[in-house]
């Protein structure tokens with residue numbers, strides 16, 4: 001029997017105490033937040049910092065961003081990825097989520113590691129889900145790194161994007177900030193509208 | 200949307216002008232098709248170890264000095280894929296307003312009372328047959344500012360990961376016979392023929408005598424695209 005998919009609905013403005021309660025100081029444990037690593041995690045520490053802008057160019061204060069990524073060896077912590085050559089880092093879950101409503105500049109911040117190439121063909125990337133009040137369903141995008149030029153040039157997904165829009169998927173290293181920080185702003189609309197994928 | 204990975208007969212569009220905030224927030228350019236790779240065919244895994252003892256019981260998980268007010272209900276169902284195969288060990292997260300229609304969230308300005316014994320956040324993990332169950336208080340209707348005299352039908356917000364990142368779903372569960380359906384642009388943002396799937400059904404077998412009524416709500420998640428992408 002074929003069953004119809006349950007339709008998506010907006011996450012609404014009041015997701016915080018259900019999905020990211022600790023970030024917003026609600027008395028319920030968070031399953032995930034922007035801190036995706038601990039002392040034992042293998043790989044190069046990075047910080048991803050960004051904002052979400054609407055079609056009027058205004059900051060979106062009630063979006064929630066989710067990150068799904070491979071570990072430093074390019075392996076996902078999921079049963080469907082059972083490849084032996086890419087080592088598992090068992091303590092690294094690879095999932096983070098953060099709302100944009102807890103700082104004056106409505107930023108999201110993820111402290112994580114740079115993922116390895118998943119299959120040798122794809123460049124290192126983070127898989128990103130964007131949800132907010134005013135979206136009836138979530139959007140998928142990807143984040144690639146500005147200092148992986150050769151890998152990016154060979155990446156099949158990036159290559160499938162019209163050249164003049166690829167830039168919207170590149171996180172740029174901010175050398176003025178301590179540590180290894182990449183900036184990645186998401187534009188829902190307009191000339192710089194972020195590329196969203198039909199996943 | 201020929202050959203799209205998404206089922207647009209079941210899913211709402213990004214821009215639905217009756218729901219005003221979609222106009223500046225929904226993407227306007229065509230989505231770029233992607234061939235599903237391991238990045239899409241894997242996803243976050245949270246099992247039973249992620250869930251606390253009272254997490255699935257919102258009638259008890261935030262008590263301070265008594266019981267929450269309102270009508271106790273049990274919400275239960277199966278999480279399955281489009282072939283009706285159960286999705287075991289998958290996380291279901293929920294949040295909702297209280298029986299007066301007020302959210303704990305500090306941005307909620309609705310002038311209805313908070314309940315000191317009710318938070319309205321919960322989570323559980325499906326069992327080996329894809330079954331889940333929550334206990335909670337039936338949420339009230341509440342006004343919002345989309346248009347003059349706008350009210351949301353009673354609903355519970357749900358979030359699921361499913362088997363992989365492509366099955367990610369955030370939705371809302373409604374209650375049978377709500378008179379507000381026809382006026383709600385969020386409910387009606389979903390194509391006719393699909394929006395009815397978001398309405399739970401009253402189920403006497405789920406009720407607990409002398410304690411709570413029961414509602415059944417099955418959740419059908421999409422799976423990976425089986426057929427190759429069309430050009």
Ligand SMILES: [Fe+2]
Nearest residue numbers: 012351354356
């Ligand atoms: Fe709501």
